Amino acid sequence: MTDYSRDRLGPDDEERLPWLEPVEEDYEEERGLSPAKIAIGVIILLVVIGMIAGSVLWLRGRGDVAASGDGSVIRAPDDYYKQRPENPGGMDVGSGDEIVYSASQGNEVASEVDTRGAAEAPINVDRAQAPVTVAIPPSRTAQAGLPPAATAPAKTADAAVPTKVAPPVAKPAAPKPVAAAPVASAPAPASGGSMVQLGAFSSPAKANSAWKSLSGRFSFLSGLTQSVAPVQSGDKTLYRLRASGGDARNICARLKTAGESCSVIG
Structure with a gap:
């Protein structure tokens, strides 16, 4: 029955068959470039061209500076560029340290004593110290025989007491000669x-x-x-x-x- 119905389809019915109908496009045709995109592209192109032109001008300017000059060859002077000094040996410093080093190594050094130094200090200082050195022997004998030395001044004190102080006061005077022992501090x-x-x-x-x-x-x-x-x-x-x-x-x-x-x- 089906085959029969197919055989009886007219020409109009065949035109309406699904496989004969045109397929609808699911997408829209591509649209052309918008004016905004064109303007942006032109601006970018102009910027690139400007950068290239600026770089070329800058390089040319540097080339002009480097190439300035007459281009002549620099020649060496006709005279000698090294001059012999008037005193090839250098300046004589006259250091006296060389004598010290030479003498420390046992070498014979011919030197003279400079008598133009500072003036000598007065000799009175040594004379003032002389009595101190002479007092050393008495101080040693005083330390060696301390008991006799203590009694001897006691007698002199007794002899002097009758004229000034009563006899009982003479005993405390005995320790005073012991104080004379500090004369031993003359170990200056x-x-x-x-x-x-x-x-x-x-x-x-x-x-x-x-x-x-x-x-x-x-x-x-x-x-x-x-x-x-x-x-x-x-x-x-x-x-x-x-x-x-x-x-x-x-x-x-x-x-x-x-x-x-x-x-x-x-």
Whole structure:
């Protein structure tokens, strides 16, 4: 029955068959570019062109600056570019340290003592200290025989008492001589244990000669005791000149004031 109905379809019915009808498009046709998009594209293009043009102009400007000049070749001067100095040996400083280093190595150094140093201090200081050194022996005897020393002044006190004070007061006076023991505080010359080192020389003869020169210039050295002691420095023997018997620090300070070199030992 179905086949029959198909056979009886007219031409109009065949035109209405689904597979013969045109298919409807699900999408719209593409529209053309909008004016806004065109304007944005033109602006971007102009900016790019402007940047390229600016870069070209900037590079040309730099090229003009670098290329400025006449392009001539720089030639070397005709005379010598190195000049020989008038004094090839340099300036003579005249340092005295070289003498010290040479003498410390045991080399013979020909030097003269400069007598134009500072003036010597008055010798009255040494004379004032002389009584202090002379008082040392009595103080030692006083310490060795303390009981007799205490009784002896007591007798003198008794002899003096009748004229001034009653006899009972003479006994308290006995301890006073004991106070005389502080005279032993005269170890002020204890600094005499220190020594002043005046230098190191390559031979004893040079050390003695230096001592003769120094003691002749500075009278406060004449009362000191001279000593020359050998010392080994590497493979050489040096001889140290030292002086003892006084205030080493004071003596060395006075020598340095006069321009001499020294050091305190001990």
